[in-house]
Amino acid sequence: MSDAAAYATFKQTYETGKEIAGKYQHLYTRSLLFYSFSFINQGLAYLSIYLIFVALFSTPVETSAALIWLALFAVFTCLSGISRWFAHDFDYTGTLPRVMHGLRMTLGDKLRTMPLERLGRYKTGELNASLSSNVDESVTMLGMISGMFLDVVITPLVVVTGLFFIDWRMAVIVMVMMPLAIPLYKRKRQSGMAEKSDMGRANAALESNIIEYIQGLAVLRATNQTGANAKRLYEGIIHVRDLQKSTIVKTTTLMLVLDALILVTLIVIGFLGSLWVGDATMSVAAVAAVLVMVSRLMEPMSIFLAITAVMDIMAASFKRVKEVLAVAPLDVEEPQAEISSYDVEFRSVDFRYHGQEDMALKGVSVRIPGQSMTAFVGPSGSGKTTMTKLMMRYADPQKGVIEIGGADIRHMSQGYLLSMFSVVFQDVYLFDESIIENIRIAKPGASDEEVRDAARAAHCHEFIERLPDGYDTGVGDIGGSLSGGERQRISIARAILKDAPIVILDEPTAALDTESEVAVQNAIDKLVEDKTVIVIAHRLSTISGADNILVIDKGEIVESGKHDELIAKGGKYFNLWSAQQRVKEWHISA
Numbered sequence: 016m017s018d019a020a021a022y023a024t025f026k027q028t029y030e031t032g033k034e035i036a037g038k039y040q041h042l043y044t045r046s047l048l049f050y051s052f053s054f055i056n057q058g059l060a061y062l063s064i065y066l067i068f069v070a071l072f073s074t075p076v077e078t079s080a081a082l083i084w085l086a087l088f089a090v091f092t093c094l095s096g097i098s099r100w101f102a103h104d105f106d107y108t109g110t111l112p113r114v115m116h117g118l119r120m121t122l123g124d125k126l127r128t129m130p131l132e133r134l135g136r137y138k139t140g141e142l143n144a145s146l147s148s149n150v151d152e153s154v155t156m157l158g159m160i161s162g163m164f165l166d167v168v169i170t171p172l173v174v175v176t177g178l179f180f181i182d183w184r185m186a187v188i189v190m191v192m193m194p195l196a197i198p199l200y201k202r203k204r205q206s207g208m209a210e211k212s213d214m215g216r217a218n219a220a221l222e223s224n225i226i227e228y229i230q231g232l233a234v235l236r237a238t239n240q241t242g243a244n245a246k247r248l249y250e251g252i253i254h255v256r257d258l259q260k261s262t263i264v265k266t267t268t269l270m271l272v273l274d275a276l277i278l279v280t281l282i283v284i285g286f287l288g289s290l291w292v293g294d295a296t297m298s299v300a301a302v303a304a305v306l307v308m309v310s311r312l313m314e315p316m317s318i319f320l321a322i323t324a325v326m327d328i329m330a331a332s333f334k335r336v337k338e339v340l341a342v343a344p345l346d347v348e349e350p351q352a353e354i355s356s357y358d359v360e361f362r363s364v365d366f367r368y369h370g371q372e373d374m375a376l377k378g379v380s381v382r383i384p385g386q387s388m389t390a391f392v393g394p395s396g397s398g399k400t401t402m403t404k405l406m407m408r409y410a411d412p413q414k415g416v417i418e419i420g421g422a423d424i425r426h427m428s429q430g431y432l433l434s435m436f437s438v439v440f441q442d443v444y445l446f447d448e449s450i451i452e453n454i455r456i457a458k459p460g461a462s463d464e465e466v467r468d469a470a471r472a473a474h475c476h477e478f479i480e481r482l483p484d485g486y487d488t489g490v491g492d493i494g495g496s497l498s499g500g501e502r503q504r505i506s507i508a509r510a511i512l513k514d515a516p517i518v519i520l521d522e523p524t525a526a527l528d529t530e531s532e533v534a535v536q537n538a539i540d541k542l543v544e545d546k547t548v549i550v551i552a553h554r555l556s557t558i559s560g561a562d563n564i565l566v567i568d569k570g571e572i573v574e575s576g577k578h579d580e581l582i583a584k585g586g587k588y589f590n591l592w593s594a595q596q597r598v599k600e601w602h603i604s605a
């Protein structure tokens with residue numbers, strides 16, 4: 016234990032423990048002090064066994080002295096037990112679950128404020144692992160480890176110090192034998208961290224493979240690809256099994272060697288003790304007491320390597336938690352912005368996605384006037400969605416400024432900025448709650464009547480009323496039985512309820528049949544009244560009435576104007592329009 020590397024590790028573990036404990040640090044430190052006090056008393060209790068034996072082995076037997084030393088033994092044991100009670104899991108009132116809760120809440124807040132672009136780089140399973148198993152492992156192991164570690168260190172130290180007063184030769188034997196464990200410890204520590212990191216990575220990858228496999232099962236079945244993906248999952252399971260096997264084999268071997276070392280110590284003590292009793296340089300009481308004490312140390316010493324494994328798992332798990340906590344939120348610059356309108360302006364905006372070579376947006380400068388309808392058109396991958404994402408601060412552009420109402424959006428809090436937007440996507444996510452709560456999510460606190468009014472305006476009241484429990488029908492109960500158009504209209508009801516001044520429509524009617532399209536279009540007409548409306552459109556016929564059309568190509572705005580102006584110009588828009596007209600004609604003649 017006096018070895019520098021071991022000391023550093025103990026210190027690091029202590030520091031990690033303080034970090035995990037967060038605002039309960041003082042209780043953690045207090046708990047360690049109580050544990051230390053407990054194990055000092057435990058060592059003293061073991062030493063008092065010697066005094067009891069001396070009294071019992073004397074002729075005649077000194078019964079009253081034996082009883083006094085027994086009382087002392089009882090006092091030390093009680094003090095040890097009581098202080099362990101105060102130390103346990105920081106204190107006996109349940110601090111540990113509070114630490115776990117606190118850490119999860121901090122992680123939850125981090126996910127809420129993390130730039131969406133950064134969030135998108137994680138696999139679902141990775142975040143799942145950080146929030147659940149890694150938090151569990153970090154905190155639970157912290158609770159386990161503090162007591163175990165101090166038990167292994169302090170009790171033997173007290174006993175060995177006491178042994179010097181009983182028989183220095185015995186103390187030397189124990190001091191020589193015990194440090195032999197240090198090379199084992201060092202070897203285990205070196206390989207341990209790498210193993211635990213590998214295991215952590217393999218488990219996170221497996222969790223994310225499982226989630227992706229389950230989420231994508233419907234698509235995989237439809238494309239008859241279950242076999243190929245199951246193979247990836249199977250390989251992940253095998254990899255985790257192999258890592259576990261190798262860790263168990265290594266750890267068990269080292270533990271058996273350590274157990275053997277302790278047994279050899281006992282045999283050496285018994286053998287030399289017998290010789291020294293024989294030449295009258297040591298008493299029978301002393302040999303008996305030393306054998307009892309050293310065998311009592313066996314249990315904590317034999318779990319010594321298990322403790323190092325726990326220290327490694329805790330450090331590796333908390334490292335993953337810390338990686339998530341270290342992601343910087345999008346800063347909100349001071350002073351907070353005051354806005355005068357809902358115009359949206361891009362000034363020389365360049366944006367490149369993380370890890371991509373090509374720019375998604377190049378020198379985009381455009382003003383989208385408030386209370387008007389602007390359409391983004393252009394080929395797939397041209398940057399239309401990226402423009403809408405940047406308005407909501409999905410990420411900050413590498414160059415340029417985005418303003419709303421004349422104010423830089425970096426000067427707006429996330430809550431304020433997002434309160435200005437309603438978005439209707441093609442894919443509508445419904446939470447596993449009732450229909451009414453699914454709509455109310457857009458405006459928590461809205462009354463039932465407000466929600467129903469929004470649903471009526473979005474033309475979904477009728478189909479909701481026909482569901483088994485009307486508005487209280489659980490989305491989980493009806494599963495995928497809502498049609499695309501119905502889901503769209505629920506999404507529009509959310510947007511109507513939110514009543515935000517800027518509405519983004521990501522081509523919501525593109526995937527619908529004609530009947531649903533008419534219903535959804537009616538709902539949209541209600542939603543966009545008096546709003547700044549931005550429509551991402553592939554089918555140009557749906558936006559020919561827009562106040563302004565921006566034609567985007569390879570991240571640049573290449574044309575802008577009204578439909579008639581752009582047609583007259585005979586450029587990119589004209590080509591897109593003509594191509595779509597030709598497709599329509601083919602459909603009619605086919």
Ligand SMILES: Nc1ncnc2c1ncn2[C@@H]1O[C@H](COP(=O)(O)OP(=O)(O)OP(=O)(O)O)[C@@H](O)[C@H]1O
Nearest residue numbers: 135368369371375394395396397398399400401402
């Ligand atoms: N999360 C992402 N990470 C990396 N690259 C991305 C990401 N999202 C989009 N891109 C890339 O940025 C470019 C612009 O994408 P964007 O989604 O803005 O295009 P779009 O015009 O909306 O396309 P579509 O009409 O197909 O939706 C594309 O090259 C795309 O591959």
